[in-house]
Amino acid sequence: MWQRDELEAWLRLLESPGIGWVTARQLLARHGSPEAIFALSAAEQDEGLTPKQRGALATPPAHLPEQLDKTWAWLQANPTHQVMVLGDADYPDALLQTADPPALLYLLGDRKLLAGRSLAVVGSRNPTPQGRDNAQAFSKALAEAGLTIVSGLALGVDGAAHQGALAGGGPTIAVVGTGLDLVYPTRHANLANEIAKSGLIVSEYPLGMPPLSPNFPRRNRIIAGLTEGCLVVEAALKSGSLITARLSSEAGREVFAIPGSIHSPLSRGCHALIRLGAKLVESAADVLEELPPLGGSATAAAAATPATAVSAEQARLLDLMGYEPVSLDELQSRCGWPTADLTGALFELEMAGVLRRLAGQLFQRSACG
Secondary structure, eight states: OOOOOHHHHHHHHHHHTHHHHHHHHHHHHHHHHHHHHTTGGGSSSSTTTOOOHHHHHHHHTTTTTHHHHHHHHHHHHOOTTEEEEEEEEEOHHHHHHHSOOOOOEEEEEOOOGGOOOOOEEEEOOOOHHHHHHHHHHHHHHHHTTTTTEOOOOTTTTTHHHHHHHHHTTTOEEEOOOTTTTTSGGGGGHHHHHHHHHHEEESSSTTTTTTOOOHHHHHHHHHHHHHEEEEESSSSOOHHHHHHHHHHHHHTTTTTOOOOOOOTHHHHHHOOOOOOOOOEEOOOOOOOTTTTTOSSSGGGGGSSSOOOOOOOOOHHHHHHHHOOEEEHHHHHHHOOOOOOOHHHHHHHHHHTTTSSSEEEEEEEOOOOOO
């Protein structure tokens, strides 16, 4: 149970101008706690500190009382509102073994999930319909197999991954780039609420922290650090998802990538990862076979998507469609069906969830097609 003066010392250390997370960890490693750091006399201060840093530690930040009041009130408001610091007995070992573990984490939800088996699922904020389906289907199957799905609550693949995990009956962890009193993007407010009920939301940023651009690449190291591996669903060559994959690889974790069309810019990041040694995966079973066995049965994840019954004619049409977007005219030239028959079959497949209608009168097979 936290004491107010203990919380104040931690906030003072991490909010002191010019100290930063790296210096704070170094000070904690030498002296054990923030209280011990602030109890040092001027003569006992670390020689490696600059005069500016010494001055910052000697004088509490002007905004500290307000930040302390806000954080203390937040902690008292709900037992699922918690703070975890380096040195806590249940600080995640996997995260502790990384090069840059956070000194303090704000938690909303079930902190015990940090000790469980987990996998990162990340990708584009603007995925193709196929990419969104894949993120949801893989996450659902992997959650059913017993893995906690970790992602970043962003639009696109992140949101689909969380939704898939929840649909699979498993918990999911969202690592965010804002204070936990905010939800970003705001359209994910309901999703964040669902995650907090059965899963966990994590941030290293203080309450009130807005969604600043540098926060999101930095939070990716936590996503990578908490997990056994990272599955990249879709990603451009320059994307935050590839940062997460790189950090996972550097931490000795598995990296998986779903291949896609050679014509899609959102496949190029995954193809680059595969060339660099990431495992090409086509189903959740491909992921599970690279991880240590889970306690439960992996039968549910033998394939990332459920089988959908289609007629022989519909199956032939799907074969002719392939896996890339296709126009009605092009599909008709391939199959030779009358327009009325073709549009009727497409409508039935769309209603069955086997294909999706895209902008510009294009059609594409969905993940379960």
